[in-house]
Amino acid sequence: MKKSRKNIFKRICCILIPALLLTSLFSCKSNTDTDSTQQSTINTSASDTSDTTTSVLNSTSDDANPTAAGLYDYTAPFADAAPVIDGKGDDAAWEKAEWKPIDQLWLGDKLPDPSVYSGRYKIVWTEDRLYYLVEIVDNYISTTRKDTPLVEPYNDDCLELFIDEDGTSGDYLNTYNAFAYHMSFGGTNVAALNSQGQVQLYNDHLHYVVGKDGDTYMWEVEMKVFDKTYDENSTNNVPVKLYDGKKMGFAVAYCDANETNSREYFIGSVFIPGDDKNVAYKDASVFAKLTLVK
Numbered sequence: 001m002k003k004s005r006k007n008i009f010k011r012i013c014c015i016l017i018p019a020l021l022l023t024s025l026f027s028c029k030s031n032t033d034t035d036s037t038q039q040s041t042i043n044t045s046a047s048d049t050s051d052t053t054t055s056v057l058n059s060t061s062d063d064a065n066p067t068a069a070g071l072y073d074y075t076a077p078f079a080d081a082a083p084v085i086d087g088k089g090d091d092a093a094w095e096k097a098e099w100k101p102i103d104q105l106w107l108g109d110k111l112p113d114p115s116v117y118s119g120r121y122k123i124v125w126t127e128d129r130l131y132y133l134v135e136i137v138d139n140y141i142s143t144t145r146k147d148t149p150l151v152e153p154y155n156d157d158c159l160e161l162f163i164d165e166d167g168t169s170g171d172y173l174n175t176y177n178a179f180a181y182h183m184s185f186g187g188t189n190v191a192a193l194n195s196q197g198q199v200q201l202y203n204d205h206l207h208y209v210v211g212k213d214g215d216t217y218m219w220e221v222e223m224k225v226f227d228k229t230y231d232e233n234s235t236n237n238v239p240v241k242l243y244d245g246k247k248m249g250f251a252v253a254y255c256d257a258n259e260t261n262s263r264e265y266f267i268g269s270v271f272i273p274g275d276d277k278n279v280a281y282k283d284a285s286v287f288a289k290l291t292l293v294k
C-alpha cells in the first residue's frame with residue numbers, strides 16, 4: 001500500500017513538475033512578448049512622431065508645459081441669442097466672452113510684427129452650436145488656392161479650428177477622435193483630412209463670414225460639433241448637443257501666407273512643447289481645454 005502511494009506520488013511529481021516548469025517558461029515568454037510589444041509601440045511612436053512623444057512626456061509636468069497647466073484653456077459663456085453670422089462682432093452674445101490671443105509660434109522664424117499679423121478669438125455656445133469670433137490683422141492676403149481647396153489648403157491664408165469633442169486627447173490622424181478644419185479665405189471651403197488621410201471638404205460643418213476693415217479681418221463662425229462616431233460616408237451624421245459644464249479639447253490657429261504664396265507663419269492659441277510644433281493636425285494632446293458655462 002505504502003509502495004503504491006509512493007508510486008502515485010512519484011507519478012504526480014513527474015507530471016506536475018514539468019507542467020509547472022512549462023507554465024513558468026510560457027509565463028516568462030508571454031511577459032517578454034508583452035514587453036517587446038510595448039517597446040515596439042514606444043519605438044514606433046518615437047520614430048514616427050518624435051514630438052508627439054515629447055509632448056506626452058512634457059504634459060506629465062505641468063510646470064514644463066503651460067498648456068497642460070491650463071494657461072491656454074478657455075471658458076465659453078452661453079449665448080442667450082446666437083450671434084448673426086455676418087463678419088461683425090457687434091452681437092450681444094460676444095459682449096460676455098473674453099478675448100484670448102493667438103500668439104504662439106508653431107511655424108516660422110519668429111512672431112511677425114503686429115502690423116504683419118496679430119490674432120485673438122472669443123467663443124460662445126448654444127445647445128446646438130459653437131460660435132467663434134476671430135479677429136486677425138494680416139497685411140498681405142494670399143488666396144492663390146481658393147479655387148483648388150483640396151490642394152495644400154494650409155498654404156493660403158486660412159483660419160484653422162481644432163476640436164476634440166470628448167477631450168480624449170491623443171492621436172487622430174485617420175480617425176475622427178478630433179477634427180482640424182482649414183477654412184479658406186474665400187469664405188466657402190472647409191478642408192480637413194478624412195479617414196484615408198486625404199483632404200476632403202466638410203463645408204456643412206462650419207458656416208462663416210469674414211468681415212474686413214482695413215487689414216483687420218473678423219471671422220465669425222458657427223460650428224456643428226461632431227463626435228468620434230462621425231461617418232464620412234454617411235449623410236446622416238448628427239452634431240452633438242452642448243450643455244453647461246461640457247469640456248472639449250480645442251485650439252485656434254492662423255496660417256499666414258504672404259508674398260511667397262505659401263505659409264510663412266503658423267500661429268496658434270496654445271503653446272506646443274518640443275522642436276516640431278506642427279503637430280496639432282494629428283495630435284490632440286497638444287490642445288487646451290474648452291469649458292462651456294451658463
Ligand SMILES: [Ca+2]
Nearest residue numbers: 084086088091
Ligand atoms: Ca455678427
Ligand SMILES: [Ca+2]
Nearest residue numbers: 164166168177
Ligand atoms: Ca476625442
Ligand SMILES: [Ca+2]
Nearest residue numbers: 138140256257
Ligand atoms: Ca497673409
